[in-house]
Structures are given as C-alpha cells and as structure tokens.
Amino acid sequence: MATRKSAKKPNVSADELKQYYRDMLLIRRFEEKAGQLYGMGLIGGFCHLYIGQEAVVVGLEAAADEGDKRITTYRDHGHMLACGMDPKGVMAELTGREDGYSRGKGGSMHMFSTEKQFYGGHGIVGANVPLGAGLAFADKYLENDRVTFAYFGDGAANQGQVYETFNMSALWQLPVVFVIENNQYAMGTSQQRSTSSPDIYHRGEAFGIPGEMVDGMDVLAVKEAGDKAVAHCRSGKGPYILEIKTYRYRGHSMSDPAKYRTREEVQKMREEKDAIEHVRDLLISGGHASEEDLKAIDKEIKEVVNASADFAKESPEPATDELWTDIIADVAPQNA
Amino acid sequence: MATEILMPALSPTMEEGTLAKWLVKEGDTVNAGDIMAEIETDKATMEFEAVDEGTIGKILIEDGTEGVKVNTPIAVLLEEGESADDIDTASNAPAAKAKQSDTDEQKSTPAEAKAPAAPKSDTSPDWPEGTEMQTMTVREALNTAMAEEMRRDDTVFVMGEEVAEYEGAYKITQGLLDEFGAKRVIDTPITEHGFAGIGVGASWGGLRPVVEFMTWNFAMQAIDQIINSAAKTLYMSGGQMGSPIVFRGPNGAAARVGAQHSQDYAAWYAQVPGLRVVQPYSAACAKGLLKSAIRDPNPVVFLENEILYGKSFEVPKMDDFTIPFGKAKIWRDGADVTIVSFGIGMTYALEAAEKLAEDGIDAEVIDLRTLRPMDTDTVIQSVMKTNRCVTVEEGWPTPSIGSYISSVLMQKAFDYLDAPVINCTGKDVPMPYAANLEKLALTSTAEVIDAVRQVTYR
Numbered sequence: 001m002a003t004r005k006s007a008k009k010p011n012v013s014a015d016e017l018k019q020y021y022r023d024m025l026l027i028r029r030f031e032e033k034a035g036q037l038y039g040m041g042l043i044g045g046f047c048h049l050y051i052g053q054e055a056v057v058v059g060l061e062a063a064a065d066e067g068d069k070r071i072t073t074y075r076d077h078g079h080m081l082a083c084g085m086d087p088k089g090v091m092a093e094l095t096g097r098e099d100g101y102s103r104g105k106g107g108s109m110h111m112f113s114t115e116k117q118f119y120g121g122h123g124i125v126g127a128n129v130p131l132g133a134g135l136a137f138a139d140k141y142l143e144n145d146r147v148t149f150a151y152f153g154d155g156a157a158n159q160g161q162v163y164e165t166f167n168m169s170a171l172w173q174l175p176v177v178f179v180i181e182n183n184q185y186a187m188g189t190s191q192q193r194s195t196s197s198p199d200i201y202h203r204g205e206a207f208g209i210p211g212e213m214v215d216g217m218d219v220l221a222v223k224e225a226g227d228k229a230v231a232h233c234r235s236g237k238g239p240y241i242l243e244i245k246t247y248r249y250r251g252h253s254m255s256d257p258a259k260y261r262t263r264e265e266v267q268k269m270r271e272e273k274d275a276i277e278h279v280r281d282l283l284i285s286g287g288h289a290s291e292e293d294l295k296a297i298d299k300e301i302k303e304v305v306n307a308s309a310d311f312a313k314e315s316p317e318p319a320t321d322e323l324w325t326d327i328i329a330d331v332a333p334q335n336a
Numbered sequence: 337m338a339t340e341i342l343m344p345a346l347s348p349t350m351e352e353g354t355l356a357k358w359l360v361k362e363g364d365t366v367n368a369g370d371i372m373a374e375i376e377t378d379k380a381t382m383e384f385e386a387v388d389e390g391t392i393g394k395i396l397i398e399d400g401t402e403g404v405k406v407n408t409p410i411a412v413l414l415e416e417g418e419s420a421d422d423i424d425t426a427s428n429a430p431a432a433k434a435k436q437s438d439t440d441e442q443k444s445t446p447a448e449a450k451a452p453a454a455p456k457s458d459t460s461p462d463w464p465e466g467t468e469m470q471t472m473t474v475r476e477a478l479n480t481a482m483a484e485e486m487r488r489d490d491t492v493f494v495m496g497e498e499v500a501e502y503e504g505a506y507k508i509t510q511g512l513l514d515e516f517g518a519k520r521v522i523d524t525p526i527t528e529h530g531f532a533g534i535g536v537g538a539s540w541g542g543l544r545p546v547v548e549f550m551t552w553n554f555a556m557q558a559i560d561q562i563i564n565s566a567a568k569t570l571y572m573s574g575g576q577m578g579s580p581i582v583f584r585g586p587n588g589a590a591a592r593v594g595a596q597h598s599q600d601y602a603a604w605y606a607q608v609p610g611l612r613v614v615q616p617y618s619a620a621c622a623k624g625l626l627k628s629a630i631r632d633p634n635p636v637v638f639l640e641n642e643i644l645y646g647k648s649f650e651v652p653k654m655d656d657f658t659i660p661f662g663k664a665k666i667w668r669d670g671a672d673v674t675i676v677s678f679g680i681g682m683t684y685a686l687e688a689a690e691k692l693a694e695d696g697i698d699a700e701v702i703d704l705r706t707l708r709p710m711d712t713d714t715v716i717q718s719v720m721k722t723n724r725c726v727t728v729e730e731g732w733p734t735p736s737i738g739s740y741i742s743s744v745l746m747q748k749a750f751d752y753l754d755a756p757v758i759n760c761t762g763k764d765v766p767m768p769y770a771a772n773l774e775k776l777a778l779t780s781t782a783e784v785i786d787a788v789r790q791v792t793y794r
Contacts, residue, residue, distance in 0.1 A: 032368055036387040039344025041406055046348065051369075069541075103574035110572035119540055119577070124564050130530045131565055134537015141493070141519070141543055164530025171525070249369070250385075255347035257380035263371075270369070326575040327609050329633040 012062075012220065014288035020062065020219045021279045022297055024054035027078045028276060029305045030087055031250075034077065034094055037309060038254050043094045047108045050078035052249035055275035056181050057082035059222025060149055060242075063230050067144070071119040071132040072151035074109035075181075075248075079151065083116045087308035097315035104318040105326065126159030128152060129178070133165045133239075136176035147233045151179045155186025157200045163207075166239070170207040173238035177229045178204070180243040181216070187252040188260040201243035211241030217273040247273070338393055338418055340409040346375060346382045353377045354402045355410060362420070364392045366413070373410075388413060393420045455713035455720075455748070458663050462624060463652040470653050475645040477619035478508050478584075481626035482546060484656075486516050489544060492630055495522040495531060496548030496585075505550045506586060506645055532558030532583070536565045536635075539581040544630060549585035552601050552639060566635035567610030582629045584638035587615070588680060588730050589767055589778060591643070598767035598774075600731035602679070605637040606707040606740075612661055613708040615639040617682040619649035621705050624659030632661070641680045662709035666718070670700035673788050674718040676741055677728035678704040681779070684760070685728045688784035697792055707737060712744045719745055723754040724791040728784055733761040755791035760784050 012020075031049040038047050050057075053075075061082040064070070072079045080090050085101065093100025093111050101111045111121040119135060122128040132150025139146040156162060157180055169176055180200050184191050191198060201211035210232070214225040222244060229240040247269045251258040258266075283289040343353065354376040360366060366386040373384045393414040397404055404410065414420065472480070486492045493516075498505050500513040500523040513521040524531040528549060535545040549555040555562065566579040588600035605613045612634050616622040622640070629636035651657075667682070668689050677685040682703050689699040700718050704710060719725050725745060727738030738759030745757055760779040768774055 029368075032387045035385070036344075039346065039384075039406075040342060041345045044348060071537075101574065102572055102576075105574055106572040112569075112573035112576050114576050119537075120569070120573070122565070124560055127533060127560060127565055130533025130561070131537035131540070134534040134539070135541040136537075137534055138538045138541025138543045141491075141538070142541075161529045161533060164525070164527040165534070167525060168527065168530055168534060251382075255350075255377065255379060255382075257382045259380070263383075326571045326573075328612070329570055329575075329578040331633060 012223065014283070014286070016062070017279060017283055017288060018297070020058050021276065021283060021294070022301065023058045023061070023082060024219065024276045024279065025297065025301045026087070026304065027054045027057070027081050029301050030081060030091070030308065031077060033305045033309050034091065035250070035254065037091075037095065037312070042313060043108070044096065045107060046074070047094070047254045048075040048252065049248070049250045049254075050075055052269070053181060053183060053216065053246045054078060055219035055222055056179070056216045056244050056246050059219040060179060060226040062223045063226025064147070064149065065230075067117065067146050068230075069117040069119060069132075069135045069139070069146060069148040070151065071128050071135065071148065072121070073125060073128055073153060073156060074121065074123050075153070076109065076111065076121045080111060080113070080118055083113075083118050085113050085116050085118060087304055088311040091308040091312035092315045095312040095315070096317065097312060098318045099311065099315040103322060105322065126152065126156040126161050129156065129159070129162045130165045133169045133174050133176050136169070136174040137172065140172070140174055145234060146175065147230050148176045149179055150176050151181055153186065154180060154182040154184065154191050154195065154200060155189070157203070158186075158194060163203075166204055166207045166209055169239040170204075170209050173236065175233040175236075176239045177226075177233055178209075178239060178241045180241065181246055182243055183246050183248045185248070185252070185260065188256070188258075190260065199243070201241050204239070204241040209239050209241055211243060214242055214244045216244035216246030217275045217278065219275055219279060338415070339388065339390070339413045341372070341411040341413055343397070343404045343406050343408045343410050344375070344384060345406045346377045346384070347379050350377045350406060352403050352405045355397050355399065355404050356381060357399050358395060360392050362392050362395055366390060366392065386413075390415050391418075393418070455716040457711060457714035457717050459666070459714075462620065462659055462665070463654060463657060468653040469650040471648050472619045472623075472651040473646055473648050474616075474619045474622050474640070475506070475508055477623035477649075477651055478626055478640065479510055479512075481623045482509070482630070483512060483515065485627055485630040486512070486520060489630075491542065492544045492546065493520040493522065494546045494548060495524055495535060497524055497526055497550050499523060499548050504548070506642060508640075508645070509548065528554050528557040529561065532561040533565065535581055535583075536561055536579055539566070539579045539635075540569075540577055544580050546582045546584060546630060549583065551597060551642075552585050552587040553597050553599055555583065555585070555601075562605075562611075562635070562637065563608055567608050570634070571610060578633050579635045580633045582626070582636045582638055584626070584629075585640060586642040586645070587639035588641055589762075589774070592769060592771065592774060594769045595766035600729065600762065601637075602639060602707055602729060603731050603736050605639075606710070606737060608708075610635065611708060612636040612706065613639070614661070614706050615679040616705060617644065617679055617703050619647070620651045621659060621665065621703070623651055624657050625661070625705065628658045628661060631658070639679065644680055659705070661706045662711050663705070664711035664714040665703045665705055666700065666714065667703055668699065668701040670698040670722065672698045672722055673724040673726060673792055674700045674702060674715065674722045675726050675728060675784065675788065676702045676704065676715055676738075678707065678737070679729075681728040681730060684779060684781045684784050687781040688788065691781070691785060692788055695794075697788060697794060699788060704737070712741065712748075715741060716745065716749050719749050720752045723752050725753070725757045726760060726784060726787040726791060727757065728760045728779060730762045730778055733759060733764055736761050755793070758787040758791055760787050
C-alpha cells in the first residue's frame, strides 16, 4: 500500500483518529458481510454498498452535534452505522426480518431511525433533497438551532428538484448542508458523460449558496469542511454545499458488473487513496497506535459484524399480519 | 476453521450461473476485496470478490462449469495455520440449503381475504339538532377552517403559490397573512415538486403543513413526493415516521380552461394506500373535513372544486366542528334508486333527484365525501333498500370511483341488485376547449336522469 501524505497535520486527537478508524472499518466490514449475505440469497432485491466512501459519512458525523439530522438516498448503510444505529437492526432489515429497523418492511433502501435523527433511506434519486430541506425548514420554524445533512450523489445532482430546493433553501435561509457524494459514476454513467460542467459545488452560486470541493478519501479534510459548513448553517447564514469527491469500489448495486470502468482504475484508487489505510498510516506513523492495537480493533469490528449477521439470520420473518399494519397512523407521530 | 466459499447470487433474480474463470489457484493467499473469480449470471459477467482473508485450500468447481446453483460450495478457504489436509470431507458435501425458511409456508398462507362484514353505517348527524346555522360559501368555509386550526396549533402553516400577499389565486387564504404573518403563510416560487417535498420533510420535522396547489393539475409535478414520500413512509419505516400533511387545492374541470387544467384526480389518489382522500361538496363538509385533515396524523389529499367555491350552504355555528373521515352523508332519502356521488358530481345528482321526483321516482342521494377511506357500507345498505344504483363523477371512466363501487356492490349486494349499476362519468377524452364540446365531455343532470330511468326501467 502506497503511503500518502495528508494535506496537513491532523488537528484531531489520537482518540478521535482511532474512532474514525473504527467507524470506517465497521462500515467496510459490514458492507463486505452484506455482500456475502446477498450472495447467499439472504439479502434480496437491490443492495448498494458503500465500500470506498466511508470517510464521507464518518468525517461529517464527526462535525455533527446531538440533534442534527441526516437524510440520504439508497446507498445508505454507511450513514446509518455512522450515526450510531445498531448494526444488528440494520442487517436484520437487509435480511427482511422482524428485528430490522423497519420490521422487515423497508429493506436496504428504506430504513429510518427517529431516535438517531436518520430520516431515510430513499429510493427515488433526488427526492430526498427537498425532504432534507423540509427537515431544516421545520428546525428553523421551531427555532431549535439544528442542522440537517442532505446527502445525494453526482447522479441526483442533475435532477430538477435539487435546484428548486437550492432556490428555496437560499431564499428562506434554511440550515441545511447539501452533501454531494461525488463517486464519479451515476450507476454506469461517468460524470463526464452526464454533466456539462464538472464542478458541481459551483452550482449553488446562481442561488448565492457557497460551496466547496473536498477530498472524500481523507476523513480529516471531510471533518474540517463539515465543521465549516455546520458553523455557517448554525449561524443562520443559510445553506452550504459540500461536493465530496469519493469513489465506490463495488458496482452500483450487487448485480452491476461495472464494465464502464477498468479494473485498473478501481485498483489504483484502492491502493493509492484508500481512506481507511490513510488513517491507519496516520495512527502508526504518528505513534498513536501499534499494529497490535489496530489488529485488536479489527478483531473487535469483525465480531460486531459477525454478531449482526448471526442476529439477522436468526431473527424471524415478520408475522404475516404485519402486511396490514403501519399504513395509516391512528395517533400523531413523534417525528422530531 | 476452513470456510466454504459458496456460489453467490449476483442479481435479484439469479438462481444459477456459470463459473467462467478462476483468477486464483489452490495455495494462493487472498485478502478481503480481492477478485477471486468471474461468474456469469443471467445478465452479465461479474467479478466475485473475497470477503475474508485466507488461503485457497481447494477449488471444488472447475472453470467453465455451467449451471452451478446458488449456494453450492465452489472452494474452501483456509485460515492462518491450516492446511489443505485439514479440509473435512463433510465440507465438500453440497450444502446448498434452501435460501430461507421461506417460501412454501408463505405461499400456503396468502394474505387472507377480509371476510365481508355485515354493513353497518354510521348515520349519526354531523351536528346536534337545533344547532344555530349560518350561510357561508365553500370558499369562506375552507378559509375559516384553516384560520381556526392555525389559531389552535402553532405548528400548522400554509405554503403555496400566491397564498400570502396575493391572498390566494382563488382567495381561499384571504386574510391569513394578516393574522398569522409571513412565518406561517408562505409564498413559494412556482416549483411544485420542490415545495411538496419541503412540505413532507417539514411534516417529519414536527410541523403540520397545509400545502396549497394552485390547482391539482400542477400537482402532477409533485406526485412523486405525495405518493412515494408522504404516503409510503409510515409503512417503509415500520411505523416510525408518519407525514401529517394536507395537500389541497381545486380539482377537476373549471370552465373553458382546456385539457391541461381540467382533470379530476379522485380515482388516481383514491388508489393509494397510506393516503386519505377527501372531496367535499358542501361548505359544512368542506369545513368539518378540512379541520379533520389538518389534525390527522396522515397525509391528506383534499380535492376542492373551483365552481363550488362560490356556492353557499348552511354551516353550523359551533366552536369546534369537525367531520370524521369514512362517513358518507345521505342528502336525500329515497326508495327507488341510490345515486352515489361526491364533490361537484353532487350538483348533478341532487338536481336529477329533484326532477325525477316530479315523475314519481324517489331517489336516495349519497355523498361519499371521503374516497379513502370510503364508506361503502352506507352505499350497500342503501342499495339493499332500493335495489338499483347510479354513480356520478366528473373523472374519466376507466377505471373510476364508480367502477370500484360497482365492483363492491357486485361482491356484497349481488342478490339485491335488480339492474346493472350505471356509472355516469366524464367522457374518455382530454377536455376540449370549445364550449359545446366541453359540455359534452362532462357528465350532466340529463345523463343521470337517463341512467336512473334505465336502472328503474321507467
């Protein structure tokens, strides 16, 4: 593994750095396990893995405060783990079981946790962007000083409702961070083939929304940009755009053979830019952790992931009467 | 412990595949993420990656093998310190078990059809006898309903095009900006898709939005947010997150505004589980149902009608007047035929009933008021008495609210029917502009009278 120089010295503590390592590794190992369970037929339908993009959510969660909200599209497992949702509940939802976050009725693309302020898990590309601005609208209305992270991809960035939302968010000064996770491919279409001008973060300028590009393979850079964006939103200055350049190692979904890019391109990213290896290097070279320390973390994460898989296999399928529940609410929900 | 590597499922529909090519050989060390083989699925050739680290102890299925069932062991992976000799023969046995406890059991117990319940309709009056009444237009009723609910609950707000400073394209929000201020009465840009989504998000964030569409025709730009985001999220979240939001505005044909501004969406939205769908006729129903809609924890599609806005009705003078969903209203008792309608269709239904009475045909007229949930019990009970039914609506015929009612009556009141049910609907054409053609495209009192004569053979 080629070592990479970080743009600057980490301004976080050794403990924080170790936590990032742990959080990113949890996502990667969880996703690998999900891929394996998919292969065994235990997970069905569409399953979009987050492998390669871990630094984005881990860096931004480090910038979030208690009570801040997040919403994303369907490549959502990483967001859920990063905001502290239980891997067992997430994996059990993937296997469509009773103990899943949506009691087996949502699946990989539709999971929610009001407890952790995770508002989904949405299957329609771009639709979550106005929804996220709506959460921020509620926070501003209720004057509660919270910020919403609305994540979407480079593909969603071409949907019209994104710009409708940029306009209204700027007009009404909503506290929302638009996070564009630019992994460079909208399913099989590269950004070059879909996007007239490559720098998506500039697209807020027409609405007066500041934006910046961030190296999404460097968790420290993401954290720093996240801090800045959150401070901007929380101070009442309205929305902020972060275009975070990242890369997914796996196909768009499990059934994508990824013929639109070369194996060498993927291999090069993994070898030269991997976000987890980056933090690993920082920990070792900075003398913050030994190989043994990291091996112990690896082992611990492996156990957490295996336990989630066992739990997800053992949890029963939902009772058949679940078919008819949760269609209409009888009492007012406590969403916020 | 040696672990078996199983033939993976690499698409939602794959049951077997071809093990096209091994990219590792026995004795090779692999790390998580390394590509081990190429596998042809029903759709494509996929790369198959290692999940665990270890050494390839044995390859069980050779290159080029076709028809390898999902979950068949294809290789054995050894952990650090193990050798190929450790491979247990048992692990070579085909271990492809059934995917899940699943299917047979599931298939043998299909979703149970709900047993037809004996119809028992709620015939209680909407307000107590002797209540003082006042005359009010539908417009005033809707306006008052919103104002009352906004006074009652600070989290209720109104947003839409021209709702604040212009006071509503149809003046339904007149005076609201003055009383409640710009924080709660919000002019949006012309951007239905976006503000419908912002409304749904706000409903998740603890507010109770009333989103006005200048007309429901424009809400087609926003229908994804109404259905995919508002209606389905309670279910998809396992009951965690509901969407207490009202989408309202004029629906159906106004007059001479052409095809793109003249569509009735009743049957479209009534099809969607997770929504409540309301289409009031009178001012009292508009007021009582809109207040219920704003308080309801579910997304409500509230379909008004421009022609009815200016029509006056008696409305009870009550401090807090609401009407529950799923309760039809019998406007006229009758013994010879049941006419079922809702919204502006009621004007044809009631007018027809009066003219028919002159000829001695005694029609019962039912206003459904809410289309989801729909009070079919009241309709069934009525038809058990009259043995004949005509439905009236302005929407298109295939399929329609009327065709659904026909099916319910066939299933639950077949033995009581003395004639086929007739559906009076808008014609199966886009709305024309020319005055004569537009009149033909809509249903009419004359058509309702004809239909009643057919089902009563008179």
